[in-house]
Amino acid sequence: MNVLVVNAGSSSLKYQLFDTTAGVVRAKGLCERIGIDGKIKHTNLESGAVYETEIAMPNHTVATKIVIDALTSAEYGSVKSMDEIEAVGHRVVHGGAYFSESVLVTDEVMAKLELCRDLAPLHTPAHIMGIEGCTEAMPGTPQVLVFDTAFHTASMPEKAYVYPVSYDMYEKYAVRRYGAHGTSHRYVAGECIKLLGGKAEGTKIITCHLGNGSSISAVKDGKVIDTSMGFTPLAGIEMGTRCGDIDPAIVPYIMNKTGMTPDEVNNYMNKKCGFLGVSGISSDCRDVCAAAKEGNHRAQLALDIVVYEIQKFIGAYTVAMGGLDAIVFTAGIGENDSAMRENVCKGLEFMGVDFDAEKNANRYSSATEISKPTSKVKVFMIPTNEELVIAKDTEAIVKAL
Ligand code: ADP
Numbered sequence: 001m002n003v004l005v006v007n008a009g010s011s012s013l014k015y016q017l018f019d020t021t022a023g024v025v026r027a028k029g030l031c032e033r034i035g036i037d038g039k040i041k042h043t044n045l046e047s048g049a050v051y052e053t054e055i056a057m058p059n060h061t062v063a064t065k066i067v068i069d070a071l072t073s074a075e076y077g078s079v080k081s082m083d084e085i086e087a088v089g090h091r092v093v094h095g096g097a098y099f100s101e102s103v104l105v106t107d108e109v110m111a112k113l114e115l116c117r118d119l120a121p122l123h124t125p126a127h128i129m130g131i132e133g134c135t136e137a138m139p140g141t142p143q144v145l146v147f148d149t150a151f152h153t154a155s156m157p158e159k160a161y162v163y164p165v166s167y168d169m170y171e172k173y174a175v176r177r178y179g180a181h182g183t184s185h186r187y188v189a190g191e192c193i194k195l196l197g198g199k200a201e202g203t204k205i206i207t208c209h210l211g212n213g214s215s216i217s218a219v220k221d222g223k224v225i226d227t228s229m230g231f232t233p234l235a236g237i238e239m240g241t242r243c244g245d246i247d248p249a250i251v252p253y254i255m256n257k258t259g260m261t262p263d264e265v266n267n268y269m270n271k272k273c274g275f276l277g278v279s280g281i282s283s284d285c286r287d288v289c290a291a292a293k294e295g296n297h298r299a300q301l302a303l304d305i306v307v308y309e310i311q312k313f314i315g316a317y318t319v320a321m322g323g324l325d326a327i328v329f330t331a332g333i334g335e336n337d338s339a340m341r342e343n344v345c346k347g348l349e350f351m352g353v354d355f356d357a358e359k360n361a362n363r364y365s366s367a368t369e370i371s372k373p374t375s376k377v378k379v380f381m382i383p384t385n386e387e388l389v390i391a392k393d394t395e396a397i398v399k400a401l
Contacts, residue, residue: 001398002026002084003391004071006064007091008130010122011035013063017071017078017085018391025387027078029070031063034126038063042070049076060126064133088134088143089394091183091386092127094120095147097174100154102393104401105131105143113145119174119232142401144394151186152179155223163231177235179217179227181209181331183386188330189219191367191382196325204321206314209384210340211331212240212283216310218317226320228313234269237309238302240283243273244309278302285333285340307343314344318351326378327353335383336363341370345379352376 001021007014013031018024029042038057043050051070057063071077071085079085092099096119098112110131117124127145134143153161161177162170169175185207192207193200200222207217215236217227228236228244237244246269255265276283279302281291291299318324328334329341338360345355354375359368364381371379 001086001395002079003394004085004088004134005091005387005390005394006067006088006130006134007387008060008123008126010126013060013067013126013130015067016387016391018387020391020395027071029067031057031067033057034060034063038066040066040070042067042076044076044078046078047076051076060129061133061136064130065137068137082138082141085138085141087394087398088138088141089390090127090131090134090143090145091390092116092145092147093123093149093180094178095145095149095153096178097153097176099145099147100150102144102146102150102397104397105135105145109145119178142398144390144397146183146390146393148180148182149178151182152177152217152224152227155225156227157225160226175231177227177230179215179224180229180233181213181215182224182227183389184209184330184384185215185217185219185224185227187385187389188328188382189217189222192326192328192380193222195367195369195380196378203325204318204323205326205328206317206324207328207330208310208334208344209331210310210329210333210337213242214239214306214331214333216313216317218320220321226317237313238278238306239274240285241271241274241276243269243277275302275306278305285337289337289339303340303343307340310344311347314348315351324351324377326380328380328382330382330384335381338362341379341381345371348377353379355379 003018003020005016011034015029016025017027019026026046027044031040033039034057039054041052055066068082072079072081094116096116103109188207189205192205193203196203205219207219209215213233215229218225234242235245251265275288279288279299281287281299288299288302292303333340341360342357345353354372356370356372360370367382369380
């Protein structure tokens, strides 16, 4: 089945055309600067043809039409007409408490998605425009929504998702833990279960998605029982520009001291903290690592903080699950930064982690065990593939129609 996977961000739209039967990506591309000016880079992975141009993209609906023109182009496209695309799968950042699994787009689903605007104000409007753009360009082609929150909200127990604020905040305003990166956690946990023997029951896995945004999940019997991101993706460990968990009293304190408004303090915690804020150098882990190597104390501190926080989550989630079979590293940092993986696993020997530093030091492009064969707790590097999950969910839902 030809499935178009669409990932509409606040000012960007990434896409991949999958042939799910052959299990290959036929084309991929990225629209950027939507709402500013607009630019597309499209690659036909079968012929190698690349199309790159600047073109006006006032909104996501227009961007979707430009993507469709690229996919059907005689010169660099992959299909003769959009009729050959049998389904569209959309990545959706926030499904609130309304969606705990992937769903087919219907009027009722769109009405519920509208209710998620408040929870992801930058992303939800982009998703809605992306869906509407596809509906206009491909009327009749089924569309499926795959939610970043669903893997978490489907199974987290109440004690992990209700915050100890007054209960009316949960009832009236939906204040609870939702988590994020769920599609990535689901993919790597699934791959890890295969590596552990294929049976989800009885497995206890901690998945560490470490990228520009980072989250850690406890996955027991193949289901999430807790995750580090919370009501929003600001929670959890230190990230590129996000502070992660801090004493909540710091927020009104710095507002009083600096005169920041609620919006300003929110922007500050999302954009000016984390690696960037602590190191004063960059939000990019590579820059921070390079500065630390040159002896920059604050860069080293930013790295020490994140390693310490990841270790604390591993400790807490091991207790929450009553044991641990495997730790998985994924995403930009988790897949590429061998020093980060080594530093996190150093000191975990007491809980049965026998890390293979030599094996870990190499670069790998596919799932690799980086603990010693005798290690009680396995450690894996598993490249994430959220698009594949979206394509497969879309295929399954559309085939069942
Ligand atoms: P996003 O959350 O934006 O999807 P990614 O998963 O692409 O982010 O991760 C981006 C992060 O990965 C950046 O901090 C970047 O420095 C880091 N990264 C990428 N490659 C390497 C590498 N070789 N060594 C260390 N960090 C890396």
